[in-house]
Amino acid sequence: MHSIYLKTKIHSGIGSLRVLSQYKNQKIFIVCDGFLLKNGGVNPLLEAIDSTCEVKIFHEVVPDPPLDTVAKALAQFQRFAPQVMVALGGGSAIDTAKGVLYFSRQMPGNVPVKLIAVPTTSGTGSEVTSVTVLTDTHSKRKHMVVDESIMPDEAILDARLVLSVPPQITANTGMDVLTHALEAYVATGSNPFSDAMAEKAVEFVRSSLFTCYSKGGNLQARGQMHEASTFAGIAFDKAGLGLSHSLAHQLGGVFHIPHGLANALVLKDVVLHNSKNPTVRSKYATLARHTGISSVSKNEEEAVLDLVRCIEDFKFRMKMPGTVRDCGISRREYNEAMPILAINTLKDWCMSSNPTRTEPEDVVKLLNSIY
Secondary structure (H helix, E strand, C coil): CCCCCCCCEEEECCCHHHHHHHCCCCEEEEECCHHHHHCCCCHHHHHHCCCCCEEEEECCCCCCCEHHHHHHHHHHHHHHCCCEEEEEECHHHHHHHHHHHHHHCCCCCCCCCEEEEEECCCCCCHHHCCEEEEEECCCCEEEEEECHHHCCCEEEECHHHHCCCCHHHHHHHHHHHHHHHHHHHHCCCCCHHHHHHHHHHHHHHHHHHHHHHHCCCCHHHHHHHHHHHHHHHHHHHHHCCCHHHHHHHHHHHHHCCCHHHHHHHHHHHHHHHHCCCHHHHHHHHHHHHHCCCCCCCCCHHHHHHHHHHHHHHHHHHCCCCCCCHHHCCCHHHHHHHHHHHHHHHHHCHHHHHCCCCCCHHHHHHHHHHCC
16 A cells, blocks of 8 residues: 655746745745845745735755754744745755754744745755755764654745756756655655656656756756656655665765765666665666666666666766765775764665665775775
């Protein structure tokens, strides 16, 4: 039996920000980063909010949101006591808002608050998931909180908000989408519903990601990648993730490698590792054939290699670092961090849904292969 719960109401398309005008006489708490406030990126959202509403902006979001930042936002949130919270930005803004919501609901006397996610990158899928990833800067570990209560009530997907995303960030976030879809497709919790979403996400990534990278003003391609991100988010929220994300969380926590890039660095090797499992290999091959990456005339091993080549081709065409060394990390500091990277990878929550048995020596081998 499969039980599928889709809580988030999704508004997708040009001009979808106007749905915010339905809120009248409300206190609205906006969570974003300082750059969006400084460059006017928050203005379209403010213009869409009805003039009867009172607005407060928390603009101290940073990448890999630290627990300290969430605590600061939570203090302002409690003083303001809003009815609506809007997270504007990439995964860091949405994760920060989810963290605020999660901790506020642990406190006595909390009042229900509606969470609306407005992504300005096409990558995390956080606008439709019950997951937030927060960083403990002291232990250099990322902590995943999974709770259906933090899933956004609404998501607004307006491709105009991603037109100005720089090529490098487009590449990183796009590879995050691809990783979400590939991991969800073979995860232990996968089902026909999540598979359908993952396949559509891969199809859209394949047809649109490089166009978004090379011709950022292409609204049609941007719209497809924006929806691909959401499709992949729905897929992994229902199916789970795996070893790629477990490794990426450690690379981000220790070396501050951007999350999408970290996934891009490990994805090929994880696909090959997981393909040791015949059932997983068969699923990867099916995905490659269904999305046009490979052809029905090829056997499973050939189809998986076509998938691997597709991953590497995206990295090459978008001029992404190919190894950890290319990210400016020395072999010495990498070796010093290796034990904690390996231990925390196996402890990472995402490992619980990885489909192929993974031993400590497998993790060390993977970490060495990506250097």
